[in-house]
Amino acid sequence: MHISFQMSTFTFQSQGEIMTLADKIVKLKREKNAIILAHNYQRPEIQDIADYVGDSIELSRKAMEERKAKIIIFSAVDFMAESAAILNPDKKVLLPVLGARCPMAQMLTVDEIKRAKLQHPDAPVVLYVNTLAAAKALADVTCTSANAVEIVSSLKAGTVLFGPDRNLAEYVQRRTGKKVIPIPEWGFCPTHLLFQPEDVQVLKMQYPKAVVMAHPECTYEMQKTADFVGSTSQMCRFARETNAEMFVVGTEVGVLHRMKQENPSKKFILAYEGAVCPNMKLNTLERVYASLKEEKYLVSVPEPIASKARKALEKMFELR
Ligand code: 13P
C-alpha cells in the first residue's frame, strides 16, 4: 500500500483504489457500526463526515437515543462525551483526543458546590452541561444554553444556584426575573470572552444591514449588541429563518461552516476573527481516524457518580 501524506487531503492507494482519509473514515465507521457525533465547533472536514452535527443538547439527545451503533465517536470536548457515556452506558463512547477538555467545566469544583449548598440550602442547583460528571452528580438538574431559561423558569424556587458560566447565569437571571447565584463567582469561557462590543460597532459601520448574533457565554456588553442571543444551533436556525442577507456571528468560528452550507446565498462574518476554541480544535480528521481504528479513547464514568449525574441530565430532558 502506498500512502501519500498531505494535511487533510491524505490519500491512500490500495489495489488501485484511491481514497481520501475522509473516505477511509466513512468506510471504517460502516464496518465497525460506529457513528460520529460532531459539535458545531468542529473543523469543517469533520462536520462533513459526521452522522450528526449539532449543539450540546442535540448531541446529548442523539447519544441518548442511539440504538443501532455500537460505537459513538464524540468529536467535541470531554464533558459532552461524558454526558453521552452517562446517558447511553451500553455504547462504547470514544473521544478522539484525551486533552480535548473544556476549561470552563474545570472551573466548578465539587467543594464549591457543597459550600454554596450549605449557604443556600433551599436553592436548587442548576448546572450547565459544561461541567464534570462529579459536579453533575450534585445537581438537581442540568441545562444547556438552548434551554437554561426554560429549565430555571420551570422550577418553583425563586432563587437558584447556577454554574459554572457567570455570563449565562446573568442572562438567565435577566430572562426569568429569578435570583440566579453564580457558582463559582467568576466562571467563564475563555473563547467567548474574546468578543468585544467595539468590534461589532466597527463591523456595523461597514455592514449597516448586518444582523448580529451572540452566544449567551459572551459578556452582557457583547450580548447587548446582538439582535439574537442563543445556542449554536439556535443561531443556525435563526440564520435560516431570517430574511437578512448578512450576519455578524458572536461564537466560535466552527459554526460558520454549517451556516454557510445551509445558506449559500447569505454572508457570515465572525465578530472577532481570533475566536477559536483550541480545545474543540484538538480534534482532527487524522485523530478521528485513529480513534475509530484503535477504539480509543474510551470515556466511562464510574458509579455511583454516573447514576447521580444521569438523574440530573434526565431531569433536564423531562422539563424540556
Ligand atoms: P452550545 O450548546 O450552544 O452548542 O454551546 C456549547 C459550548 O461549549 C459553547 O461554548
Ligand code: SF4
Ligand atoms: Fe468550553 Fe468555551 Fe470551548 Fe465551549 S467554546 S468548549 S465553553 S472553552
